[in-house]
Amino acid sequence: MKKATIFLFQILVAGILCLNVQCKRMTGNDSDNDGYLSVHDCNDADGAIHAGATEICDGFDNDCDSLIDEQGNSLHFDGIDDGIFFSNKFLFHNPGDATLEFWFKCNPKHHTAILWTRPDDTDANRFNIYLDPGGSLGVGYRDEDGIAHDIAGPLVVAGSIRTVPNTWNHLAIVRKGNSAYKIYMNGLLAATGYDSSPNLPTAVGWKIGERSGSMYNGYIDEIRFWNIARTQAEILASMSVHINPENESALVGYYTFDQGAGNGENTGLDSLIDLSSNHTNGVMKNFALTGSTSNWVSPTPVSCFVTFRSHTGSDSLGQQFAVSNPSYGMLYLKHEFKPDEDAQLRITDIDGKEVYNRSLKNPDGSFQSEIEISRLKPGAYTVVLCNDYYASTERLVIPE
Secondary structure (H helix, E strand, O other): OOOOOOOOEEOOOEEEEOOOOOOOOOOOOOOOOOOHHHHHOOOOOOOOOOOOOOOOOOOOOOOOOOOOOOOOOEEEEEEOOOOOOOOOHHHHHHOOOEEEEEEEEEEEOOOEEEEEOOOOOOOOOEEEEEEOOOOOEEEEOOOOOOEEEEEOOOOOOOOOEEEEOOOOOOEEEEEEOEEEEEEEEEEEEEEEOOOOOOOOOOOEEEEOOOOOOOOOOEEEEEEEEOOOOOHHHHHHHHOOOOOOOHOOOOOEEEEOOOOOOOOOOOOOEEEEEOOOOOOEEEEEEEOOOOOOOOEEEEOOOOEEEEOOOOOOOOOOOOOOEEEEOOOOOOOEEEEOOOOOOEEEEEEHHHHOEEEEEOOEEEEOOOOOOOEOOOOOOOOOEEEEEEEOOOOEEEEEEEOO
């Protein structure tokens, strides 16, 4: 048996001095060369898996927190003084193809700026993505001379975009060239706009949720910037699931909002991290970072699971059902059906074509919990789960 080695330290004002020993770095393996020793790496054979990695929907514990494909967080803004500030130029200020996507949940009582794309409140040389009372959404910009270029929304009669208050809404703004815009709400085309005389803003710096008199009160999650004009199919395929930034060359900004402990004590976690290769982090100001408001919080529309809830009636167990958004060919059902009932699963594609319809009940009376769907192509599907008590409909997204 080896004798324990005793290390003596003398604490000095200037620091710590090691006496009579050789100070060494922590030892351990790093077989996958990802910069994390095996003591902090639950899979030292895969460089994409380590403590602090991005959790993606692939059936593995990417961030080594002992949870697989878990939900992340979103961020709540209190509508008083919360805001996030960036020092770079907003993507849509640059000419060329561009796409912006994000989720929001809000019940606006006044004109509310979600994204304001200059560092101060001057109403010129900026884009404004905003909500009006009742949830009408608008997109537009003013050039350096203060001339308005309204793309879609309340100021464009043909382009009014309605959102659902107090419900998660997904917005995608797609620009082709400098003039042609498409606005998608929850994956569906909501408006088109054409800027006949483009004169894009040039201001550097932008903000989330912060403009004096138009502060944002609500939740935001999963902001993505792309330097391409994404298609509707591409938006639908990934809007509800986490993506791997290492596999997306056109992704120039990616903010998952999955930091901290949801609704917990998060003092000091005041940077919004950009997981794209640009690493353009945002500076959070005035957030309480504790509790269920003005903080990193647990409700989020983006995860690896779609949750089925009873829309009509309820079963005697009051249960919920969850189905994984797979990238690995299997659809996993979490359920607790009663032995004397039946359960049916039906899947249709975006055009309403039925691609799956069968009972989940096995001959021995048990119920299937894994459905093989590797033959389904990437895209958005409608899934109906029903038993003797109710039917529930939710969206399933199979990513690229």
